[in-house]
Amino acid sequence: MKNIALVGNPNSGKSTLFNLLTGLRQKVSNFPGVTVEKKTGTITLTNGEKVNLIDLPGTYSLFPNSGEEKIVVNILTNPTDEWYPDLIVYVADVTQLERHLLLALQIQQLGFPMIFVANMSDLTGKNTDIKPLQEFLHIPVLLSTATSKNDLENIKEHITAFFSAPVNQKEFIFERALPFSEAEISTFSEVSENSSQRSLYQNKLLLHHYHWIKAGETRRSEIESLVKSRSFRNMDSQVKEIMYLYDQLLPVVKKLNPEYQQAPEMSGIDVVLTHRWLGPIIFFGIMLFVFQSIYTWATYPMDWIESGFTVLSQWFSGWLPEHFMSSLFINGILAGLGGVLVFVPQIAILFLLITLLEESGYMSRAVYMFDHIMQKFGMNGRSIVSLISSGACAIPAIMATRTIQNPKERLITIMVSPLISCSARLPVYAILVGFVVPDVRVWGFLNAPGLVFMGLYLLGIVAALGSAFVFSKILKSGESSFLMLELPSYKKPDWNNVWITTKDKVMSFVREAGKIILIISVILWVMSTYGPEQKMIQARTEAINLAQSQNLNEEETQTLISQKQLESSWAGMVGKFIEPAIEPLGYDWKIGIALITSFAAREVFVGTMATIYSIAQDDEGTTLREKMKNEKKQDGIKPMYDVATALSLLVFYVFALQCMSTLAVTKKETGSWKWPVLQFSFMGVLAYVGAWAVYHIFS
Amino acid sequence: MENKPTALSLNKGQSATIDFIESNEFSSRLLSLGIVPGKKCKIVGLAPFGGAKIMALENHLIALRDEELSSVYITLENRSAL
Numbered sequence: 164m165k166n167i168a169l170v171g172n173p174n175s176g177k178s179t180l181f182n183l184l185t186g187l188r189q190k191v192s193n194f195p196g197v198t199v200e201k202k203t204g205t206i207t208l209t210n211g212e213k214v215n216l217i218d219l220p221g222t223y224s225l226f227p228n229s230g231e232e233k234i235v236v237n238i239l240t241n242p243t244d245e246w247y248p249d250l251i252v253y254v255a256d257v258t259q260l261e262r263h264l265l266l267a268l269q270i271q272q273l274g275f276p277m278i279f280v281a282n283m284s285d286l287t288g289k290n291t292d293i294k295p296l297q298e299f300l301h302i303p304v305l306l307s308t309a310t311s312k313n314d315l316e317n318i319k320e321h322i323t324a325f326f327s328a329p330v331n332q333k334e335f336i337f338e339r340a341l342p343f344s345e346a347e348i349s350t351f352s353e354v355s356e357n358s359s360q361r362s363l364y365q366n367k368l369l370l371h372h373y374h375w376i377k378a379g380e381t382r383r384s385e386i387e388s389l390v391k392s393r394s395f396r397n398m399d400s401q402v403k404e405i406m407y408l409y410d411q412l413l414p415v416v417k418k419l420n421p422e423y424q425q426a427p428e429m430s431g432i433d434v435v436l437t438h439r440w441l442g443p444i445i446f447f448g449i450m451l452f453v454f455q456s457i458y459t460w461a462t463y464p465m466d467w468i469e470s471g472f473t474v475l476s477q478w479f480s481g482w483l484p485e486h487f488m489s490s491l492f493i494n495g496i497l498a499g500l501g502g503v504l505v506f507v508p509q510i511a512i513l514f515l516l517i518t519l520l521e522e523s524g525y526m527s528r529a530v531y532m533f534d535h536i537m538q539k540f541g542m543n544g545r546s547i548v549s550l551i552s553s554g555a556c557a558i559p560a561i562m563a564t565r566t567i568q569n570p571k572e573r574l575i576t577i578m579v580s581p582l583i584s585c586s587a588r589l590p591v592y593a594i595l596v597g598f599v600v601p602d603v604r605v606w607g608f609l610n611a612p613g614l615v616f617m618g619l620y621l622l623g624i625v626a627a628l629g630s631a632f633v634f635s636k637i638l639k640s641g642e643s644s645f646l647m648l649e650l651p652s653y654k655k656p657d658w659n660n661v662w663i664t665t666k667d668k669v670m671s672f673v674r675e676a677g678k679i680i681l682i683i684s685v686i687l688w689v690m691s692t693y694g695p696e697q698k699m700i701q702a703r704t705e706a707i708n709l710a711q712s713q714n715l716n717e718e719e720t721q722t723l724i725s726q727k728q729l730e731s732s733w734a735g736m737v738g739k740f741i742e743p744a745i746e747p748l749g750y751d752w753k754i755g756i757a758l759i760t761s762f763a764a765r766e767v768f769v770g771t772m773a774t775i776y777s778i779a780q781d782d783e784g785t786t787l788r789e790k791m792k793n794e795k796k797q798d799g800i801k802p803m804y805d806v807a808t809a810l811s812l813l814v815f816y817v818f819a820l821q822c823m824s825t826l827a828v829t830k831k832e833t834g835s836w837k838w839p840v841l842q843f844s845f846m847g848v849l850a851y852v853g854a855w856a857v858y859h860i861f862s
Numbered sequence: 863m864e865n866k867p868t869a870l871s872l873n874k875g876q877s878a879t880i881d882f883i884e885s886n887e888f889s890s891r892l893l894s895l896g897i898v899p900g901k902k903c904k905i906v907g908l909a910p911f912g913g914a915k916i917m918a919l920e921n922h923l924i925a926l927r928d929e930e931l932s933s934v935y936i937t938l939e940n941r942s943a944l
């Protein structure tokens with residue numbers, strides 16, 4: 164099948180047009196080796212022919228500064244690339260033609276057949292006269308509004324015209340030769356045998372980008388020595404080329420839009436939204452709203468999903484025969500599936516809101532405002548959105564780092580986001596905080612447990628920023644860091660775009676992170692259900708005998724059996740095995756078991772504690788706290804959960820990465836196991852050292 | 863060239879004409895963002911925590927860090943011409 168590529172500057176409307184052309188028949192994946200989104204799909208032309216369409220990342224010129232832009236150059240200069248286009252549909256913002264024409268002229272140098280789509284025509288009024296543009300570019304030019312369906316057919320017809328009449332394809336190509344000097348021509352033609360204008364320019368790009376460009380991979384050292392021997396001045400030559408192209412295009416832009424030269428100004432909205440102190444206040448207001456929405460709106464669907472899975476598993480356990488396969492299905496797979504799906508509402512809501520902020524153009528203002536402060540911690544203005552979202556859940560926060568272009572800044576944001584206390588830590592905090600301080604008021608109006616809560620959140624924030632700072636000193640950076648950011652005019656979000664982006668995020672989480680979460684939850688299920696056979700049988704008999712001697716009813720007996728069996732399971736054995744290691748933190752093997760099982764998700768801590776203390780499933784809250792209160796240390800006198808142990812556990816939960824879903828997402832977003840393992844380890848070390856210190860200070 | 867002013871020296875509200883862009887790793891990006899010799903520009907905003915400014919051009923806005931601003935050489939607007 165033939166390939167069509169959508170190319171253009173950032174924010175010109177490529178993705179909007181892509182969504183319009185492909186509808187829901189699109190596939191989102193990554194470009195090989197990098198986590199840059201690659202959107203592809205097929206479209207059916209008006210003559211019934213099917214062609215491939217790819218939405219390439221936005222690019223300002225063929226002299227890239229970011230990894231995303233390099234992808235575009237790599238595809239357009241490499242005829243063996245799977246996505247090397249047969250036709251380019253160039254998308255330009257008709258209100259910003261001056262800058263958007265620059266890349267179009269560079270691409271014409273490469274000799275691609277091209278259709279020029281002057282998008283956002285709704286903003287200028289349909290009567291823009293495109294004739295001067297057509298005469299200048301010598302290729303088909305059409306006006307479009309990608310946010311409405313009206314121009315869809317017109318665009319498709321132009322594409323069809325290109326593919327159905329090979330004789331006329333020349334009309335789509337115009338070679339505007341750059342005036343190379345004799346010396347330049349001789350240098351460029353030495354890069355390859357072929358010396359047509361098209362390959363001269365291709366060779367020029369090879370000289371500019373020899374150290375990374377794919378098309379020059381096999382001849383890297385040759386090209387490098389050519390650059391050296393001919394003293395090819397990379398930057399000067401880039402500047403010269405761009406200046407020449409501007410000289411060509413500026414008169415045309417003036418002709419198109421005579422009244423366009425305005426005095427440089429900023430709109431009133433922006434004066435407020437980027438104001439020195441109103442700006443950040445409004446930003447935090449918006450973030451508070453985002454945060455609250457994830458927190459409150461998501462709880463309802465999350466509850467439905469959870470109770471839905473409870474009903475399902477009850478139904479299955481009544482229906483399936485008692486067999487280990489049934490148990491594996493219900494308590495392993497079904498529970499794992501529930502564990503994946505329960506995150507969907509949070510991810511969906513966060514991405515819905517973030518996409519709205521991106522689409523409207525506000526996000527780039529936030530990036531600008533926080534760039535400097537985040538820079539100090541080795542991150543990017545966009546990192547602040549992830550850090551704040553982590554307060555609800557680290558999973559969507561990590562997924563949101565995709566918009567950070569610099570790889571190092573993105574990685575640091577991913578690594579430290581889980582240190583911010585998320586909503587899953589709350590149940591753990593809630594149960595333990597009562598052992599640290601009584602429910603009294605401080606200075607008459609502050610509530611003591613509330614203060615401890617606040618302290619725990621602050622601890623998380625400080626740890627996140629501190630670790631970010633350390634990472635920024637250790638990690639190497641491949642790409643230079645820059646801002647140079649366009650603040651696009653505010654636009655009404657396109658609902659089709661918002662819906663498709665949100666759907667893509669949810670699907671990619673379920674598909675990719677889901678697999679890992681499912682596997683880990685099955686492993687955890689096996690560990691806590693099975694143990695050495697002898698011991699498990701023994702535990703069961705013991706429990707039954709004990710129950711009979713104490714005259715327990717059916718339910719109490721079952722609870723006792725679960726307790727004894729958990730103790731002798733593999734998880735229990737590991738808990739006992741690690742007891743010497745966690746004793747310095749003030750924990751016993753029972754807490755050890757809870758630490759292991761709550762790796763599935765932090766809130767599992769509460770459920771495991773309930774099982775360990777043999778409490779029937781349904782009354783976890785108060786009874787559990789009572790039981791824990793009465794629990795004694797090994798000496799049998801001192802309470803197990805004194806201030807020191809409870810605080811130490813709290814600190815442990817602030818720092819430790821007790822969440823397999825986060826690990827799965829880190830793996831997915833960084834593309835390697837190295838980072839989740841490192842993340843798990845450094846947070847583990849923080850947790851251990853922190854808990855140890857706290858325990859020793861307070862005991 | 864040493865004492866030629868750059869866009870970094872502009873205060874909020876001050877306008878200037880862009881003279882040339884220093885040749886460095888940022889230059890092609892600055893140029894392709896429309897920061898082109900001969901164009902009028904104006905600093906219209908200062909970042910809340912410092913380190914960056916908003917430069918307005920004829921019909922668009924670009925946020926630039928201080929180090930990026932210092933690659934843009936300018937001629938201050940002639941006050942008497944106002």
Ligand SMILES: Nc1nc2c(ncn2[C@@H]2O[C@H](COP(=O)(O)OP(=O)(O)OP(=O)(O)O)[C@@H](O)[C@H]2O)c(=O)[nH]1
Pocket residue numbers: 171172173174175176177178179180220221222282283284285286307308309310311521522523524654655656657660
């Ligand atoms: N008014 C108007 N807005 C549009 C039109 N086309 C796109 N937009 C809006 O312009 C903004 C940017 O559109 P995108 O499709 O994301 O632009 P893009 O070219 O994919 O941008 P990058 O992916 O950053 O390169 C969005 O807010 C769109 O809703 C149009 O024809 N008219």
Ligand SMILES: [Mg+2]
Pocket residue numbers: 177178179221
């Ligand atoms: Mg896009």
